[in-house]
Amino acid sequence: MVKSMTIQAMVVFDNLVPYWVVPSIIISLAQGSIYVVASIGLTLTLAVVKLPNFAHAEFLTVGAYVGVIVSRFFPNNLLIIGSCAFLVCSVAAIAIHHIVYQPLMNRKVSIYFLVLASFAVAQFIRYVVYAWASSGSATLLVANQDIRIYTVITVFQVEISNIYVLAIILAIAVSVLLAIFLNLTHLGKSMRAIANNADLARISGINVSFAVNIMWIIAGGLGGLGGVVLGTYTSVTPVLGFDALLDIFAVVIIAGLTSFVGTIIGGYIVGFSTNTIIEALNYYFGVPFGYAPLLPFAMIVVVLMVRPTGLAPNSQTGIAWLRRAFGKGVSSGGTN
């Protein structure tokens, strides 16, 4: 009886909802989750040291290749693979900071020099990876991580793989842990303080160098972790990160550059735009799928023109709106 009702419900659902909707939503959620993990380290970099680090995308590439190598020794062991990618990319991030960015910051160069330096670092890493991957007998120019992909659950006849589940769980875990770190620990609050006013942080006795080092460890590590997840989703090549670069920047621009909540929202907006939205545009208006990569760039332009501060909700504005809505007024505001 119950089984026949379930079948009837599925038939009704199939008639009402186009066939592509559920699979594309699931793919959008998974891809959006990957964008969240891949971008949140860049948001942290932008918030704390105000650097739009174009080399961040290369952490994804390095992380994915670490995944390729480590998975040969520990196949399917996501914990070891992820930990190694995090560690290697953290070390790389710290090294880049001390060799390139810190000396430039000490000379108090303008942000333009730092951005150009990050471009140069990105190119350097990409070509080192290229040279390494193309050397030796077994080329790694197109490689795959040794991680078994299998169906975990079937929803409305759509098979959901372990990789999709992993991406979504990882995005939630990273977001929650980072929120706890930044809001509940002294070091995390110090990072927010540095992001807000670095000079005041210094005169308050905050060890800025230490906090910035930890920031690079987290940012680089999360980039590497994002690379491992991205590498399970697609083939690993030396341009894996570069291909994702503009999508990642679309996410952080939608986020208003420094908002973590905005990064989560931005990740899923880009994830949905490159899957569900393009499916809908194709289904209803015949827009070719080839236009999918254009959507995030269109979003960058629209967000910069309409709301350059990003789409992240402002908690104080939200609180003020709620107070007004419920007739309690706003407790304070303005300046003397």
Add this chain to the structure above:
Amino acid sequence: MRFKFRLPLLEVQSLISGYGKMAIIQGVSLTIEPGDFVALVGPNGSGKSTLIKSIVGLTNIFEGKVSFQGADITSKKPEYVASLKLGYVPQISNVFTDLTVRENLEMGGTIIKNSSQRKKLMDQVVGLFPILASREHQKAGYLSGGERQMLAVGRALMAEPKLLILDEPAAALAPKMADQLFEKLSEIRTQLGVTIMLVEQNARRALSLSNRGIVLIQGKKAFEGTPEQILKDTELIRLFLGELTV
């Protein structure tokens, strides 16, 4: 015969400092003794803010020496200077606007490693500025000007400073709010035993609180003495401190 030497709390010797390669402070020397309330006065652009920024490590020092409690802090990092318990309240951007009031106070107490001591200090600061308790979870950027200055002073007090340097804390405040703040500064000196160096444009008000005044003109120390001596020097007042004319 026995001599007893006591180190000054802060000693600045022939300091030449500024921004980039430009020297703004031109050979200033001064000392601050424990328990002092020193008013640093002078007209706009005389280098008052640059002098105190040089003391806390925020400018380039070209010549001279700065010592705090006997330790050389010349060109040392601001975080090191803060760790020696030298508190500084800048004129502007003196609170973390994106952090809550409580978080601002926590950041001020970074150098206090003992958590129970930090809690005690927070209670002390909130006792001094009760308004901060009711704003505890509000972001500092949404405070009024007066509340913000109280938070800025509270943040500096969280480090239990031996010397507190304040750069024109009442500059943007309404007169009533400014009076309240200056009352609190006197309280901080008498009740908490904190030595204070106050930079102030309104020389009369600053000198009325202090036991010693230093007049800075064009990056040089023009005069140093008791408030009475400065207020009696009509030539000094006429030339440089016009607002004092009575």
